[in-house]
Amino acid sequence: MPSSPIRIGLIGAGRIGASHAALLAQHVPSARLVAVADPRPGVAAALAEPLGARGETSPEAVLGAADVDAVVIAASTTAHSPLVVAAAGAGKHVFCEKPAGLTLAEIEAGRTATAAAGVAFQIGFNRRFAADFRAAHDAVVVGRIGEVRMMRSLTRDPGAGLADAGAIPPGTIFTQTLIHDFDTLNWFNPGARAVDVLATADALVAPEFRDAGLLDTAVVVIRYENGAIATAEANFAAAYGYDVRAEVFGSGGMVAAGEDGGAARHERLAGRLVGDTELMRDAYVGEFAEFVAAVGEGRAPAVTGEDAMAAYAIAEACLESHRTGTRVAVRQVTGVAA
Numbered sequence: 001m002p003s004s005p006i007r008i009g010l011i012g013a014g015r016i017g018a019s020h021a022a023l024l025a026q027h028v029p030s031a032r033l034v035a036v037a038d039p040r041p042g043v044a045a046a047l048a049e050p051l052g053a054r055g056e057t058s059p060e061a062v063l064g065a066a067d068v069d070a071v072v073i074a075a076s077t078t079a080h081s082p083l084v085v086a087a088a089g090a091g092k093h094v095f096c097e098k099p100a101g102l103t104l105a106e107i108e109a110g111r112t113a114t115a116a117a118g119v120a121f122q123i124g125f126n127r128r129f130a131a132d133f134r135a136a137h138d139a140v141v142v143g144r145i146g147e148v149r150m151m152r153s154l155t156r157d158p159g160a161g162l163a164d165a166g167a168i169p170p171g172t173i174f175t176q177t178l179i180h181d182f183d184t185l186n187w188f189n190p191g192a193r194a195v196d197v198l199a200t201a202d203a204l205v206a207p208e209f210r211d212a213g214l215l216d217t218a219v220v221v222i223r224y225e226n227g228a229i230a231t232a233e234a235n236f237a238a239a240y241g242y243d244v245r246a247e248v249f250g251s252g253g254m255v256a257a258g259e260d261g262g263a264a265r266h267e268r269l270a271g272r273l274v275g276d277t278e279l280m281r282d283a284y285v286g287e288f289a290e291f292v293a294a295v296g297e298g299r300a301p302a303v304t305g306e307d308a309m310a311a312y313a314i315a316e317a318c319l320e321s322h323r324t325g326t327r328v329a330v331r332q333v334t335g336v337a338a
Helices: 015-027 043-051 059-063 077-089 104-117 131-141 172-188 207-212 281-297 305-324
Strands: 006-011 031-037 054-056 070-073 093-096 121-123 148-158 194-202 217-224 229-238 243-250 253-257
Touching (some): 006 015, 015 281, 043 054, 070 077, 070 281, 093 281, 104 305, 148 172, 172 217, 172 229, 194 305, 217 305
Parallel strands (some): 093 121
């Protein structure tokens, strides 16, 4: 662990940014939240000051601050890539929420900029830091289940419906929701690359927005070069709360993750909605602990820009597969760790 706390500037004080700020300030001893930036008047200060930090109204104020060692980017997705590049240019280590860009070129720009600046670049794939997901991954790596043959990962967001379905950009279910599942599946099948995908999706939660391009329900089949076949599925409205699970089936057994969601999985009915910041709280803490440790130790973090590229390449292929109704090859990216 670093000998002194890593000083963090947070960019973006929305729902996830507010959660990140509280975790960094109160649950990551090796981090010290010093600043929060958000362009909305008073929002950053209202979040930061009770946590012992200061509020700013521009990212530039954080990126240019001498007392900021690293930034956590939790702003709007469209701003991720420019902020990563700007942070690297300012010499700040970077933690960026997923996805790290909305094209492979955008993600590559961040990867190139951070590498050139010699700063850490970690992506917010938090499931890697959930204890049950980590245990499943480790079981696969040491060979306890034999050769990987089938995998499954799912994401179901909490809610009975969509409050603002018309504001959801087309393709979001692939690029911003299932991106978690694509990374999980890649991680659960180390050393093997995704070869192609077949994606189907529709607007089943809010069908009145189908003609506007909404996709709120999706299932993807992914084939890997080692022969493994995976499925990833997502839905934007689980009446019983946030639901993330995964399974790896091998020649010698199987492992599962995400089975402890607060209620029996065979019957989870509508009730109090548990969100991602509650269900995955320890995973969020874990990923920030890893980030500040990597910064303090001068090493690459466990989840890199290469991982971001590999997951987004699958999302990109899904967009094309859904558009054409055909199986689409996944673009291969270089430098992706096993």
